[in-house]
Amino acid sequence: MAPADLPVTIPDFARWKQQGRKISILTAYDYMTARLLDDAGVDCLLVGDSLGTTVQGWDTTLRVTLDQMVYHAEMVARAARRALVVADLPFGSYQASPEQALFSAARFLKETQCQGVKLEGGRRSAEAIRALVEAGIPVMGHIGLTPQSIRRLGGYKVQRDADELLGDALAVAQAGAFALILECIPGDVAARITPKLAIPTIGIGAGPSCDGQVLVTPDLLGLFEGFRPKFVRRYAELGDLVRKAVAQYIADVTSGGFPNDQESFR
Numbered sequence: 001m002a003p004a005d006l007p008v009t010i011p012d013f014a015r016w017k018q019q020g021r022k023i024s025i026l027t028a029y030d031y032m033t034a035r036l037l038d039d040a041g042v043d044c045l046l047v048g049d050s051l052g053t054t055v056q057g058w059d060t061t062l063r064v065t066l067d068q069m070v071y072h073a074e075m076v077a078r079a080a081r082r083a084l085v086v087a088d089l090p091f092g093s094y095q096a097s098p099e100q101a102l103f104s105a106a107r108f109l110k111e112t113q114c115q116g117v118k119l120e121g122g123r124r125s126a127e128a129i130r131a132l133v134e135a136g137i138p139v140m141g142h143i144g145l146t147p148q149s150i151r152r153l154g155g156y157k158v159q160r161d162a163d164e165l166l167g168d169a170l171a172v173a174q175a176g177a178f179a180l181i182l183e184c185i186p187g188d189v190a191a192r193i194t195p196k197l198a199i200p201t202i203g204i205g206a207g208p209s210c211d212g213q214v215l216v217t218p219d220l221l222g223l224f225e226g227f228r229p230k231f232v233r234r235y236a237e238l239g240d241l242v243r244k245a246v247a248q249y250i251a252d253v254t255s256g257g258f259p260n261d262q263e264s265f266r
């Protein structure tokens, strides 16, 4: 097996940061999609609680449960051959105490083949991050626009308090996280934070200076058309393709053109 094909491990993240090699991350929620993304060579699959909006159709991530996350994480991790798989701790599954965080996070390592968990929050989550890392559970942090705090933040807005963000980033890194997501912050703030950390920063709406990037896969593929943030680049318009393919199928069934002789048994 060539080194490039070896499964990605947690220490690769710090090494890639040192080497200046950018890290690619995409969300995945099911086996079929995870297999495609892994085949394409993405470094890390994030089983994001964004599945609350993209898969479940809610307007926030707040309703997603721990059982649902474990269910999706199990499918994604089973598909991954090379990519590292990280799963989100959903709202209400870690904020009460480091003990609660530990019991919740341990489920992903016991019941799925995920290698780590992600949780939101800077200083306020540092104690929980430390408890998980001490228990041997790799943690990816997430600061800036943290969707689980949407009610307090009052909407999906760019977070601009540079000193606050830097303090949060340092707290997450010092607590032992292996990577840090920066969501919806000005590019110059991400550029200030990134060189101050030994762990990689992963941007989503945080400009080009981050050590890696993450996108929500249905956004990138044009499958989720409800909401299109400025930072999303559409690499395909699968929504259009699906509608066209299905319209053709319906027309063929209606006209009697499907199935034909080759598609039938004798």
Ligand code: KIV
Pocket (backbone or CB within 6 Å): 027, 046, 047, 048, 049, 050, 051, 088, 142, 181, 183, 204, 214, 215, 216
């Ligand atoms: O839930 C998710 O998919 C995320 C990414 C947007 C970073 O947290």
